[in-house]
Amino acid sequence: MxxxxxxxxxxxxxxxxxxxxxxxxxxxxxxxxxxxxxxxxxxxxxxxxxxxxxxxxxxxxxxxxxxxxxxxxxxxxxxxxxxxxxxxxxxxxxxxxxxxxxxxxxxxxxxxxxxxxxxTGQQIRTMTGYSEGNIIINFKYEMQQNNLLIDVCNTEALQCFTLINTERAAEWKHGSRFSVYDDRSEGFLHVFIRDLNVKDSGKYKIIVTVSEDYSFFLEFYLDIKKGEPF
Missing domain, CATH: 2.60.40.10 (Immunoglobulins)
Structure with missing residues (x-):
């Protein structure tokens, strides 16, 4: 045996x-x-x-x-x-x-x-905004962990604009022209960008780091047009 x-x-x-x-x-x-x-x-x-x-x-x-x-x-x-x-x-x-x-x-x-x-999630491909305006991206998710790290990156420029620790739910976190609100009661992550200009156009990625083992992300194209919306 x-x-x-x-x-x-x-x-x-x-x-x-x-x-x-x-x-x-x-x-x-x-x-x-x-x-x-x-x-x-x-x-x-x-x-x-x-x-x-x-x-x-x-x-x-x-x-x-x-x-x-x-x-x-x-x-x-x-x-x-x-x-x-x-x-x-x-x-x-x-x-x-x-x-x-x-x-x-x-x-x-x-x-x-x-x-x-x-x-099942949102399949956001393109977001359209206008120069000197603002835009908000709503990302539906179901994570309940604390200490999620939210990273908003311009992938073409290889630059991350903000790194925000959402240790507390239902609280705005600010960084430069970017703000993040982690609404865990509704399961939404809101990313707010202020004072847009045409140079902001490009590919973006919202990265949510859950643990040292993995992160999930959403990629989309931000199209910023001159002038005001009709």
């Missing part, structure tokens, strides 16, 4: 831990997968399903460089011994079990299980 039990243990895939992730249709998620430092030089991958038999979605053999494959991106930060997987344009069909995998030659790969739940 002892010999049989030892053989069974060797056949169990190397699942390190498990992450529960919530995303919203039309948006995206970024997942942080930790691994042992001894595997810095190993290839990393992301797949859907159970270990060993899961379907590979993206794999990165290049260290410290982003790799893209359709809606998926992967970056292996070998200094921190973590790799990040980003999924865009989520739909409810993306819900399920995934694996962050480390390719270990001649041995069982190391896995971090990711349980992804995608909730």
């Amino acid at each position: 002892k010999i049989i039990w030892t053989f069974t243990l060797l056949m169990i895939p190397g699942v390190v831990n498990s992450i529960s992730v919530t995303g919203y249709s039309g948006g995206g998620v970024s997942i942080t997968c930790k691994y042992y430092s001894e595997f810095r030089e190993n290839a990393k991958y992301f797949c859907k399903g159970q270990p060993v038999t899961c379907s590979e979605l993206i794999k990165n053999k290049n260290k410290n460089k982003w790799v893209d494959s359709g809606r998926f991106s992967l970056f292996d930060d070998t200094r921190a011994a973590v790799f990040t997987v980003t999924i865009r344009d989520l739909s409810e069909e993306d819900s399920g079990t995934y694996q962050c995998g480390v390719d270990i030659y001649a041995k069982v790969d190391s896995y971090t299980e990711v349980n992804l739940k995608v909730i």
